[in-house]
Amino acid sequence: MSRIRNAFFLLLLIGGHVCTLTLATAEITPRLAARLTREKVAHRIPLLITLKHRYDMESILRDDADLSRADVIRLLMRNAYLSQAALHRAIGTEAARQGQTLWITNQFAMELPAWRVAALTQVDGVETVDLDAAIHLAEPVAAPPPVQPEWNLDLVAAKELWELGYRGEGVVVAVMDSGADVLHPDLAGNWRGGSNSWFDPNGEHGSPHDNDGHGTQVLGLIVGGDSSGTAVGVAPAAQWIAVKIFNDQGQASLSNIHRGFQWLLDPDGDLATDDAPDIVNNSWSLLGSLDECVNEFALDIRVLRLFGIHVVFSAGNSGPAASTSVSPANDARSFSVGSVAASRIVTLTSSRGPSACDGSIFPLITAPGAGVRTSDLTFGGVSTHPYVTVSGTSFAAPHAAGVIALLRSAFPGAGLDSMEEGILAGALDLGEAGPDNAYGHGLLDALTAFYRLQQQDPMSQTDADGDGFPAQADDPDLRDCDDQDPAIFPGAAEIKHDGIDQDCNGFDLTIDILTALYDPVRDILRVEATSARGSSAGLFLISQSLGQQRVKPLRMKYYLGKWTAIVRQIGGDPGSVIVLGREGLESAATTVR
Secondary structure: OOHHHHHHHHHHHHHOOOOEOOOOOOEEOHHHHHHHHHOOOOOEEEEEEEEOOEOOHHHHHHOOOOOOHHHHHHHHHHHHHHHOHHHHHHHOHHHHHHOEEEOOOOEEEEEEEHHHOHHHHHOOOEEEEEEOOEEEOOOOOOOOOOOOOOHHHHHOOHHHHHHOOOOOOOOEEEEEEOEOOOOOOOOHHHEOOOOOOEEOOOOOOOOOOEOOOHHHHHHHHHHOOOOOOOOOOOOOOOEEEEEEOOOOOOEEEHHHHHHHHHHHHOOOOOOOOOOOOOEEEEOOOOOOOOOOOOOOOHHHHHHHHHOOOEEEEEOOOOOOOOOOOOOOOOOOOOEEEEEEOOOOOEOOOOOOOOOOOOOOOOOOEEEEOEEEEEEOOOOOOOOOOOEEEEEOHHHHHHHHHHHHHHHHHHOOOOOHHHHHHHHHHOOEOOOOOOOEOOOEOOEOOHHHHHHHHHHHOOOOOOOOOOOOOOOOOOOHHHOOOOOOOOOOOOOOOOOOOOOOOOOOOOOOOOOEEEEEEEEOOOOEEEEEEEOOOHHHOOOEEEEEEOOOOEEEEEEOEEEOOEEEEEEEOOOOOOOEEEEEEOOEEEEEEOEEO
16 A cells, blocks of 8 residues: 555544544543542642544554554644644643643643543543553562572573574663663663663653662563673663653553653654664553453554564463453553463463453463562662562563564564564463463473574565565565665655655655745635655645644645645644655644734
8 A cells, every 4th residue: 555545544534434433421430530539629630631533553554554653653643732622722721731642542641620620521522531540560579599590591592592693683672660770780781872762751860760670670681781790681782771650659650651652652752763662571560450451551552563563561460360361461462471480380470361351362471480580779880789589470571572682683574473473383382282371372482483483584585785674575565675775675764855765665755845834814724845756746735624623635736846735714723734645745834924
């Protein structure tokens, strides 16, 4: 499907054809209602407000949409901005300025006095008003006596991939946890660094910090080195970035977790660059989700996976009973990981399935999670032995994240689904024959997964520049436009007017918006644009009709070397416009005359 067709498909979602649109009156959730009964009317309550207009990402996937990450982020942002306009007017400019827009899920997080909450249910476009609840760091699981050093790395066959030359090079892993101790000698060297590698939505620390140690321990098992003489991490050459979703008191609000997922799609805030991670590890779960399917983060997970980011979750420590899955690990799109001991026996506390969301096998796979050695806090760099032995599925999950990093360095062009299918197919079957609800598909085995993926890799002999995309492939979406240049491949950032088709859509991007002028007196928007393709460019304008609250594609007219569109009675300044054609799209802010 061409880029322009997909652009229009996404626009139709906003127009309501496949957009999730609930016509019922907005409601206050039971947990918020319970909180309101306990609060005085003047007390401020943290709220999470969900709007009705959201994208049906599954429809985009079914239609093989090829919009770039930047295209989709722009449209998600625009949809949230426009559909939340009535809410912002209702709560007032100052309150809106202090809140947070969550554009993946089209939610708005803010605090309001208890007496103002009921009025939100009457605001146009609001679907639900919920409590911006908090989750807590998992309680430690008692660790058994230490076994021989590095037993966990041997059990998942990480060292065999090291010997083949794959240690996670070129892969970026994110951790959403309590933070990270960047001073640890096993972690300092592979922090990616810069302003796009650390995010604290709580606003407590401007650089990597960990008050608890949980995040540092998780991170060590993924990318930790061997400065002590003993190896710690599965993928020691991978780089790491981190989101400190838990504050220094060990609490994480729902809105800050949403903000963390959102940040991962564009860490540097520059849509022209792709600095998103390849994998994100989540060693946490929602309170009250035992044997429940809580979809709070389902859309975040879908969108991250849409752009090739593996979303790994710990399965939870609520075993040994059956039906003890927790959310979001039991989401069908999460890669859930249970825990085994050195004996290869599933640990007593590891949560069991089936999944409360769809009845499927849970967890998907198991990995070492009892008595594993990892990095710990250095307390400002002064600790002489910053290591600890830990247990729980929180520490099984990072083994899976690390193995994915190893395999991603070996097969950079492999699709997300085929990568995870190869890992599951390569797992060592334990427990009942075949997949079961204690071990999942079995014990994580990096080497067997490697050989599985190698057998199905269609590009191992045709990729001259080593960028993971062959010059010739059965799938046109995997075909490299210039197999001598590793910077040119499907999905690469397009550079305007350079004569090179970086994103492999068949054209160099040459669209320039000359004018985007809004006349508030006559309520007229005039847009002029050019393209090197001239009259064959087939340009369309995307503008916002504020009165109808929907995006309308408008074919522009070509005359005297320019494409022009004039929109009357638009209903107010749209703020920005998008001009698109087969070669891609360009956006510009409007100027008010």
